[in-house]
Amino acid sequence: MGEFAKAVIADDEPILRHHLSRALADVWPELEIVAAAGNGIDALDAITTHQPDVVFLDIRMPELDGMAVAKALSKLEKSPHIIFTTAYREYAINAFEQNALDYLLKPLSERRLEQACDKVKARLAEHAGQHMASTFQGHDQLGSLIQQINQLSQPKPVEYLNWVKASKGDDIYLISVSDILYFKAEDKYVSVFKKNDGAPGGADEYIIRSALKGLVQQLNPDHFWQIHRSTIVNVAAIDKVHKDFTGRFSVLIGANKLPVSRSAQSLFKGI
Known part of the structure; x- marks a missing residue:
């Protein structure tokens, strides 16, 4: 040729x-x-x-x-x-x-x-x-x-966290995400609150060394919602949502009242 x-x-x-x-x-x-x-x-x-x-x-x-x-x-x-x-x-x-x-x-x-x-x-x-x-x-x-x-090029199924490795004192615990009530970011760590009817507030607190931003990407969005820049909640654990006279929302999980940011209020519209 x-x-x-x-x-x-x-x-x-x-x-x-x-x-x-x-x-x-x-x-x-x-x-x-x-x-x-x-x-x-x-x-x-x-x-x-x-x-x-x-x-x-x-x-x-x-x-x-x-x-x-x-x-x-x-x-x-x-x-x-x-x-x-x-x-x-x-x-x-x-x-x-x-x-x-x-x-x-x-x-x-x-x-x-x-x-x-x-x-x-x-x-x-x-x-x-x-x-x-x-x-x-x-x-x-x-x-x-x-x-x-x-x-x-087929989309791969997303694999979400099933377990979280958390510490309490000197001990390490493997906690099923289905047992977690909510996550709350502190200064340099994230607190994990697990249901315990006999504990004050109805929850045991554990610690994980992980940023909340990275954590929310690993959790199933159908089960966990970020309601505030410092809080992720297990939707199934929510007892009720309260709206005060100023129009602000709060989530109640057991004895714990967690504020909802204005940007996250749309999550509860129509519920």
């Missing part, structure tokens, strides 16, 4: 399509841009019509996204080499790096673009004269890549 090759650019941002076209003219002058598309459907049409050697394919596009286009291309008798482009790091960058196909992270780096183009040139030269073998290999690689991306 030599150094001459054809390419299609697919990106829903006209400025980015123009920028990529200009950059490719610098790093791969022999590459002919035969078409540019702004959505997945137009991209498929252009690829089917022009049979390019390489496609620069944005992942997030209207009509059909880049992954849907790639999946359709993997079923073609002759599939082009694909270089994905994306502004979103969450799209399984490791999966791209572990395959013969490549990716470009926006904003585009000329050095990375040149590396990606060199990879395609090498692939084209390697498979010249043995096109059928390269086609089937491309199908396998593209299918493998799509499967990895689909798996790795």
Whole structure:
């Protein structure tokens, strides 16, 4: 095939399509841009019509996204080499790096673009004269890549705390979060209050060396609400919510009355 090759650019941002076209003219002058598309459907049409050697394919596009286009291309008798482009790091960058196909992270780096183009040139030269073998290999690689991306880009289930390690005196306790009434931030630590009907106020107090800000992110928001910058409560432990004549809210948990900040009052609206 030599150094001459054809390419299609697919990106829903006209400025980015123009920028990529200009950059490719610098790093791969022999590459002919035969078409540019702004959505997945137009991209498929252009690829089917022009049979390019390489496609620069944005992942997030209207009509059909880049992954849907790639999946359709993997079923073609002759599939082009694909270089994905994306502004979103969450799209399984490791999966791209572990395959013969490549990716470009926006904003585009000329050095990375040149590396990606060199990879395609090498692939084209390697498979010249043995096109059928390269086609089937491309199908396998593209299918493998799509499967990895689909798996790795699925949202992972959030794992919330089930237990809290807290201290009382010289002893360390492992407390189930379901037994905790509320957390209250002090100067350099957080107090954990666990239900105890025989204790003053109906709660035992323990200490954990953890910032409240980090703690609230580890607790299930359906079960624990931050009602004040210094307080997180177990919703199931709330006995009642009191509203005084000034309109301020307080949460009552046993004998403990905990103020609710104005920003957190919306949590109790409609209850």
